[in-house]
Amino acid sequence: MSAISVEKLQWKEKPLYVPSLSEMVTALSTGLSENFAEVSVEEVECPDLTAAPFHLASSGLSGSATIVDVGGPPFLLPLVDRTKIYDLVDIAHKVLPNAKDVYLCGAGAGPHPLIGSNCEGIFNLKVNEDGSVVNETHIARVTPGDELCDTQKVPHNETKFALMANLYVSEGQKGKVLHVKCKKRLRADNFITACQNAVKRxxxxxxxxxxxxxxxxxxxxxxxxMRDFSKIPLHTNEDVNNWLKFYEMPGILIALGTFVSDDMDLDLRLQHFHSFSKSNWGGHYHYDTTPNTIEYEAYFNVGQRIIRIDPPVVTHQVGRD
Ligand SMILES: [Zn+2]
Incomplete structure (x- = not known):
């Protein structure tokens, strides 16, 4: 099944407020200190994020930083729309048409035609100027029968995804970024919710x-x-949670995604991170289960604008946790 050309998709764009990184340092260190026993937030020159333990397809997160939200849960629920197939390279070229290289990372639904089953997508792709790609995207699925979590790196030329994605898009350059470290969680909020609340405040x-x-x-x-697509309609969050397969996954997990401070009348997913690992775990991050020992280390950057692609015409709020 081929992807829908991005030229055929509805496209909305809005500027974002771009605080300086030093303002972000203050905001995050203030907010996170209420949630974690140890917090360090700094503005730093980005290290080479292609190295372990990060394993990104690009060394940096700078250059024309853009937050992109494609499709949404209404294409999955109550029943799947299998025609919603998109291409990351197509989106990269449309979002940053004049960039030399484009790096995309984030969370969404993997390309179900690849494995004949619904799956999670952990997107991590660099599109070089000459059109070649560095593809570190992983997918995670629930195995039929024994229902284990199974992940794989997608084939080099597989750049498609399905239904929805929340992407951070940039030129992948080195540059100044936020370096956030937190240890020992004190409150119920997950790491990203804590960051989001800090920014909102x-x-x-x-x-x-x-x-x-x-x-x-x-x-x-x-x-x-996500298990394979449900044959019976899923109408409520309870239906969705019974259909999803939950696991307690051990670190080290490498999570990619975005968060925004509010919906901006764009029907956005407000936070969405998917993780992969070097030990066959991967999926959609909800929260850690080990508050006393947990450690988070993040490299973040601030988007200059938000682009909403193919928003569902008929929308709902089910399945957005
Ligand atoms: Zn997800």
Whole structure:
């Protein structure tokens, strides 16, 4: 099944408020200190994020930073729309048409035609100027029968995804970024919710979007993987949670995605991170289950604008946790 050309998809774009990184340092360190026993937030020159433990397809997160939200849960629920197939390279070229290289990372639904089954997508792709790609995207699925979590790196030329994605898009250059480290969680909020609340509190009604990577280590995470598409309609969050398969996954997990401070009347997914690992775990991050030992380390950057692609015409709020 081929992807729908991005030229045929509805496209909305809005500027984001872009706080300086030093304002972000203040906002995040203030907010996160209420949630974690140890917090360090700094503005740093980005290290080479292609190296372990991050394993990104591009070394940096800078250059024309853009938050992109494609499709949404209404294409999955109550019943799947299998025609919603998109292409990351197509989106990369449309979002940053003048960039030399484009790096995309984030969370969404993997390309079900690839494996004949629904799956999670952990997108991690660099599109070079000459059209070649560095493809570090992983998918995670629930195995039929024994229902284990199984992940794989997609084939090099597989750049499609399905239904929905929340992507951080940039030129993948080295540059100044936010380096966030937190240890020992004190409150119920997950790491990303804590970051999101910190940003909301600092910048009030201004619209801020953030993306990048975080590592979860020295503990475990409650994460889900979507089972294959439901044949019966899923109408409520309870239906969805019974259909999803939840696992407690051990760190180190490498999570990619975005969060925004509010919906901006764009029908956005407000936070969405998917993780992969070097030990066959992967899925949708909800929260860690080991507050006393947990450690997070993130590299984030701030988006300059938000692009909403193919928003569902008939929308709902089911399945957005
Ligand atoms: Zn997800």
């Amino acid at each position: 600092a910048f009030a009604d201004k619209h801020v979007g953030v993306g990048g990577v975080f590592i979860l280590k020295n503990g475990n995470a409650h994460q889900h993987v």
